[in-house]
Structure formats: C-alpha cells, structure tokens
Amino acid sequence: MTDLRNQPASQHEPQEQQESQERQESAAPAPAPAALPLLAALGGVTVALVAAGSLLGLWYLPFPCGLLIGAVTAARGLRARTAVLTGTAAALAGWGVPLLWRAATGEAVAGTARTVAALAGLPAWASLVIAITLLIGLVQALLGVWLGRTATAALRPTR
C-alpha cells in the first residue's frame, strides 16, 4: 500500500498534491503530547463559554466555540477527529453542566422535560427532550468545527 504521507509534493501534479495534503491532514497522527495542553485549554475555555453563555440565553455560543475549535485545530494541523471530539465535548459539557446543576439544586429538570415533550406532541419522556437539547448544542458545535476547518483550509496560503 502506498503511504501518501511520505510522497513529496510535486508542482507538476498540483491536484495530486492537494489531495495528498488533505489526506495528510485527515490522517494525521494522534495529537502529540505537546498539543494536549492546547486541546485541554481550548476545551476548557469553550465549555466555560458555552455554559456561561447558556445562562445568559446565548443559545448560539456552541457554534462560534466550534468554529474556534475547528480553526485552531486546522491551523495546528491536528486531525479532524480530534477537532470533532473536542467540539463534542465542549458542546455536551457546556450544555450538560447547566442541566446537571439545575438538577443538583433541586429543580424539576426531568418533570420540565416531560412537560416540554408533551407540549411538543412527543412521547412524554424526559430523556427525549434532554437528548434533543444536547443534540442542538452538539449540532451547532460540529457545524462550527466543520466551518472552522474548511474556512481555515480555504484561507490557508497555497504552498
């Protein structure tokens, strides 16, 4: 099997070169230990932002946070999978923590979820609305990651 990562770029074969570069990005090795602090910081900041933003009703914050994660990971040449995992963690934790906090302080989170499900004409399962809530945060974050990475790739100077 040909190892594309080891093939030099050729100016006579620009398309092949570009494809090769993309493959290199997507199949990049797991983040080096040096990238972990970056990812941890990125994850921590975005979780805090998403959670704090949700308290202020800023429901759209998972998207810009995902955008940030996508852009930074792309710029640092980290794998798409790494970006997706970081974005997923940021969204789920960022929106999950306020829900957990509500439940921990005695608020009727499950009861409210059941009420909302019933009002929406869905089966009155608390887990359904909680899942939809987290899914909305997650979708936004992943869209942000996607746009962040593709925009970074588009804006990157051609080598």
Add this chain to the structure above:
Amino acid sequence: MPRRIRTATHAAVAAIVSGLVLALLALGIGPVPALGTALVPGAGVWDSAAGAELPHTETLALAGLSAPVTVAFDDNGVPAVKAGSDDDLFQAQGYLHARFRLTQLDLERRAGRGRLAELNGPASLESDRFELRMGLLRTAEAEWAATAPDSPAGRALTAYSRGVNTWISELRHTGQWPAIFSLTGVYPADWTPVDSLVVQGVLTQSMDFTSTPLDYAIFRDSFGEQRTMDWFPVHAPNEQRPYDPGPYRDLGIAPLPANVNTAGPDGHTAANRSQPRPAPVAPTGTPDPAGEAVAARTVLDTVRALPATQMHTFPDSNAWAANGPAVAGGNAMLAGDPHLPTTLPSYWYQIALSSPETEVTGASMAGLPGVLIGRNADISWSLTDAQNQSTVFYSERTSPDHPGQYYWNDAWRPMERVEYAIPVRGGDTEHLAVELTVHGPVLTRAGQTTSVNWMGNIPSPDLAVLLSVNKARDYREFRTALADWHAPTLNFAYADGGGNIGVVAAGYFPLTKGGDPWFPLPGTGEYDVVGAIPFDATPQSYNPPNHVVATANQRPVSPDYPYYIGTSLNAFDNGYRANRIYQFLENHPAMTAADFTTLQNDTTDYLATVILPHLKEALAGTKLDARQQAALDVLNRWDHTMRPGVAGGPIWWTFWNDYLETTFQPWWDQAKVPVERDRRFLKVSSALPSLDENLEAWTLRDPANPAFTSPGGPPRTATDAMRTAFAQAVGELTQDLGNDPATWTWDRVHTRQIPSLTEADALGYGPKPAEGSRWTVNAADGGMNSTFGPSWRMVVDWKAPRTATAQAVYPGGQSENPASPWYRTFIPYWWEGRNLPLLMAADQPASTKVWTLRPGA
C-alpha cells in the same frame, strides 16, 4: 478541480448549512418553534422548572399594595390571604392566580379574545374566527366601559390586574416563564380588567350559549315540523321534580339593556320595571327550512370544533340544600358540585380571602377576583346551570339587490362591519370582517344569512354581583344581589346559619314577540327578543315546606309556568339526577354532612330503577338462551349502581342505548338525518334527553306508541323493542367482554379522564376505570371515557349562625405546572369521594409556607 476552489466551495457549503441550521434554531419554521432559544439549558423552557418549586416563607415586594398582606399556604397549596383592604386582597389574589395559573389565564384570555392562533398556530383559527364573530371581546370592552373605576368591581378588577401584572413583570426579568411560552416564543401581554371580563365571557359562553335551534332546524328539515315537535317537545313527557313547583305569577316582561353586539337602531333601554307582554304578531316572510338547515350545518361544523371549555355540551351540575328536621341538629346544610369539563389545571383555584370587608372561602376562578362558589361567615352558595334557552338565532332576509344590507322592520338596513386581524403562529395574519345586524353577529351566510342574539352579549355586572354575594349576610342580601346577575343564567343554591335554604334562578330568560324561538326565527322584526322574565318571576324557592330543595339542571318549573324558558332537546336535563336526589333527601331524615357526601358520590341510575321492572316483564314471556338468561340473572341481582367491580351496569347501559337505537334509528335512516354534522346531538343516543324522556314515558304509559313500529315494518310495541334490544345488548357485550355476564362490570367499559387544558395527552390524568354515568348524581359525561363531571364538590354544614363546618375538593391541584407536587394533589381524594376541610382564613392552621407581601417597587 483546483484545490482553492474546492476548499472554498467546501467552506461555502459549510457556511450555508450552518447559516440555515442556525436560522432554523433562531426562528423556527411553521409549527416548529425556535428550538435554540427554547431549549438553551441555562434559560428557555428549563427556567420554567422554577415554577414547579413549592413556596417557602419569604417576603416579597408588590408595587401598589397599601399595606402588608400575608399569604399562608396549607400542605396542598391552598392559600389563606389576609389583607388590610379589599384592594390589597384582590391584588394578592391576582398575584396568586398568576403565580400558579398563568398559562391558564393566558389561554382563557386568548380564547375569548380570538387570539389562540397566535400561540397555537392555524389549528386554532376556527376558534378565533368564531369568538371574534360572537363578540366576547366587544362585550367585555363594553362591560368595562360601563364599570365605574371607583365602584367595588372597578377597584377589584384594577387591583387584580395589578397583581397579575406584578408576576408577569417579574417573569420578564427572570425569564422563568411557564414552558408553553418559552417553547413557542409567544409571551403574555399585560393583564387588563377587560381580560378578566373576557374570561368571564368564556365561562358565560360555555354555560349559556346553545346551538340547539340549529339542531332543531336540521331535524325540521329531516322530519318535518310535526314529528320534530312530537319527539323533541317543549315539555318533556316524563315525570320530573321542579324545584319551584309554583304557584307562578305572570309579571309581564322586563326590558333588556342594549345588546352591545348588535347594529342599527335597536331601542332597548335598561329599566327595572315590568311591561305588559306584546300581543303576538302574525308571521310574515317566507321561511326557508332548507336554507336554514344548510346554515345550521355550517355553524355546527364550527361550534363542534371548539375546545370543550368554550362550548356548552352537557347538562351536569348538582346542588341541594336541606334544613329543619331534614338535617341533624335542625339548622341547614348545602351541597354543591358544578359539573364542567374536568381539566388540568382545573377551572377552580381554592382560596380563603380575609379583609375587614370580605371574609370568604371557596372556589375562585382564574381570571376573576373573589370567590365564585363557597361560604362566608353567614351564608353558603353553589351553582348549577339553569339550562334555559339564552340563544336565539335569526334568519336574516338579504338580497343581491341590497349588498351589505338586511331587511328589518320594513326597511333595508346596513350591516355594521367590524374588522379584525388574527395573528397566526407559523402562518400569515388573517383578516376577518364581522357583520352585525340588529339581532347580533352574523355567524354564516351559507344557505341562509344567520345571526345570533345571545344573552351573553348583554353586559352583565357579574363581578359586582359576585362581590356582593361574597359579603351577603342573609337571604335578602343574597337575593337582592342576584337581581343584577344577567348571564349566564344560573341556579344559585343557598343555605345559611339561620337555618334557611333556597334556590334562585338569576339571569336573563329572553322572550320573543312571537314565533317558536327553538327554531331559527325570521329576522324581519316580527320575532325579535323584546325582553326577559322579570327577576321576581324567575324560578325560585325559599324554605320549601318539605325542607329540601334540589337543582340538577332539570326544568325548574312545571308545565303551567307562564313563560317559555326552553325545550326538552338539549336544554334541560331529563331529570334523573334530580329525581334521585329528591328520592334520597326525602328518605333520609336528620341528615349529616356525611350523608350529603354519600349522595354526591351516589352512582344509582334512576332510570334503571324505573325501566328494569318493565324489561324483566317483557323478557318473562320469552325463551332466552343461556347467556341471555345469565345476563338477566345479573340484572336481577344488580343494585342499579354504576360502580367498578359491579356487574349489571354495562348490561343496562348497552340495553338502553340499543333500545333507543331499535326504536328511533329506522326513522333517522328514513329521514336521512345528517348526523355527521353534529354527532353529539343529532345522532340517536342517550345524550339526547328528549329521546330518553320519550322512551321512558312510552315504556311506562304508552307501549303501543306508533314510533315503535319502524317505517314500513311490521307492527311493534315497547315489549318487542325491549326484547330485540336486550338480545342485541347481550350479543354486543359477549363480543366485547366475553361469555360470562357475571364479569361484565362497569369498570370494564367506563373510564374517566382529566385532560390537560393544553390538550397535551401526557399532561392529563387517566383514562382510568371509574364509576358513574351521565345520569348518576356522581355524573360522568362525555362518553364511555368521561371528561365531564363534578368539577368541585362542597358540603357546608351550618350548626348555628356564623358557625359551620365545610368540606370541598376538586379534581386537580393548585399549580398548573405539571412538574409541581401541587399539580394533581386533590385528584386521589376526589376519585375516592373524599372531601377536605374548607376553612375560613382565620381557621387555617399554622403554616410553614408564608409569604409576606409588602408594598414595594
């Protein structure tokens, strides 16, 4: 493709998809709400969880209070409010209603104002169109305009609104809206006194507006007038017990104030004196039964699509009182259980109110200050629907040569037009033009231009009356206050600490110049409503000689009453509950509160006690198969109660419905009655009181009535029809419940349900197997899965002047939040037939949950 283009395209696609998804989450689409704002965990619907928390002792600031108010909650959430003035008292009540019933308040207000579609989307448009045509909003605005700001009602409404708005204002800051608002993104506007009067209008409509003349028009079109009146007569042919047996007085006609929902030169003026009745006028114009039937079908399509809480459907309420030797101790007792659609939250919010001017406890209604049913230190009262005809339909004469006009009193008159914009969530705003004639709003132009003159459209100072009743100290003050009550027409049952009891029918009983008002009348002027029965001549009873009085929607007077008040078709109840109540009361001397509670939960089917001996007689001469014999054996052992675990009820019930069908359905088929237009009241069923009454009377006294012989069929009698129906019933039950009649218990075929006001199934209660039927005192109406029934049960036992014990319960809870522990608190008690203490504010035990409301910003 070059890389730059490809990556740019990729990024553009990502941007577009992201934009679309974010826009969808921000704005929603069609019926899908803006889920981003709705479901964000730190706000949105999740903030409504705070509304499920139980109150704790704290001090709250309420702008507008003149002095501190205390609100002490008992363990079930019933507040005892103590204030230094009525203004503060009603502001606190408004605040409580808003805290615990804001969704209900807004839904009721929207229903009456024709703004439900703004919240619910296109599904509610039909309701909005209907209510804007009917004019609850126009009436409420006129009522408020006629209310002096400094009058007790004006001050109460203003203070109440201030209380509601205090909570709405808090929610605007905290965002802790009930879930339905956060989910839809449609939030309540400030509450106004007009909103309270609109809510009063919705209740009035649900008790007082009837479409019966439209059903009559369809029956006349199908059967002809003679048979229609034979089978749906004004006076029922069966034996009934009116609470006012006479003697009666003809006191002429009391003029009516102007109906605010009319156009033109209507010259009615308010006057509190009677006038002689005008002589009947010879009819003119050409009746158009077919056109009227088309119009009737069109309006009925709309009416039947309305939510149950907006339309009068079943005649179900009980109230009775006893005094002297009929009660233990010799004083007086009152029982009341108004039957309404059972909903979560309930119509009622229990409250005890105390100020230097007011001391009252009982059932308040979300949207209105004061207590609607309850007791004070001196008197107690409850309500039943008077069931009289308060709605008169008119067939207007129109012509293509006179567009926008109608013919009335020998001249073409312009219809007035009122225009409305109806916002629709997820749709375009709809524009509606309402046309008004001198009779009232035009409901349809299909087939026949039809308008309606409804007593609920005459401004009625109900709140002023109610506040006076809350303060009344004796029967004289009680009755004097009720003289000003106009709509809905209700029977007010009464008992006081002086040992007095009574019933007063208060409200307008409209009278026409002539014609048969149970049909749509020509609108050319000869049949107009000219006034109402004077208050002194309405049905009333005070300290009757037999020491008991009962109102259960039966015709309150006997046939020799000198005024027309309604017919047997879906106006008055067929009298089975009233007969059973009188039977119980007159056979139980020295009754206690426990006896009254027992009667409230009574499930004896009175009609079964009357009919079954005749059925058994009819079956005695026939050869029955083994299962039929087993079914008959069950009936022989049956105690006539419709209770879970008791066999017999399903056999009786199925038999009776099959007996009706066997007798009448061939006639319906032959006449091609369009039952699909109003299945509830056109279809052959036990929901048509006239048919039950006919069949009962014919079975007992006229078994050879020609109606038993189907059109074109061999001669038949009641005996033949009963045999056929019994065999049919046993066959049906075998199919549904198995081979052993001993196991055919009522709970296998009958359930009760308490649906959510939001119509979300999961937020309701049930269906669960339950007792009762539409004819039992413990009524269960609305079909085999009953959604109507006792909405509040109350018993007040007077021991001496200013000394009473009272109990009450309703099928719901004080909070409308489904996640609150107080959402369904009372249902188990209600279901088991148990009442809870109904205490005055001063008698409430010490509470661990006390709000101190202080004047503040």
